[in-house]
Amino acid sequence: MTGLCLCSNLLGLVTYLDWVMIFATTISCSSMAFESPIALVMNEPSLQVCEYGFVIMMSLELTLKILANGIVRKFLSLNLWLT
Numbered sequence: 001m002t003g004l005c006l007c008s009n010l011l012g013l014v015t016y017l018d019w020v021m022i023f024a025t026t027i028s029c030s031s032m033a034f035e036s037p038i039a040l041v042m043n044e045p046s047l048q049v050c051e052y053g054f055v056i057m058m059s060l061e062l063t064l065k066i067l068a069n070g071i072v073r074k075f076l077s078l079n080l081w082l083t
Contacts, residue, residue, distance in 0.1 A: 027053075
């Protein structure tokens with residue numbers, strides 16, 4: 001019973017956005033495993049879709065985290081300035 005509780009506590013430490021990014025990274029890594037000297041990413045459309053999807057997902061994650069960090073800092077500095 002304690003093992004299940006420990007596992008759920010560890011899984012709860014990661015946010016939903018991070019779980020999506022872990023899934024996207026896993027898909028990207030598995031698509032890279034299908035790459036060979038014959039089937040390169042630049043020649044296989046299915047591998048290109050996975051790589052473009054990975055780049056887009058990581059760009060969106062980085063943008064969201066930068067915006068969230070900037071917005072939080074802006075409100076914190078505004079709150080400290082008003083008090």
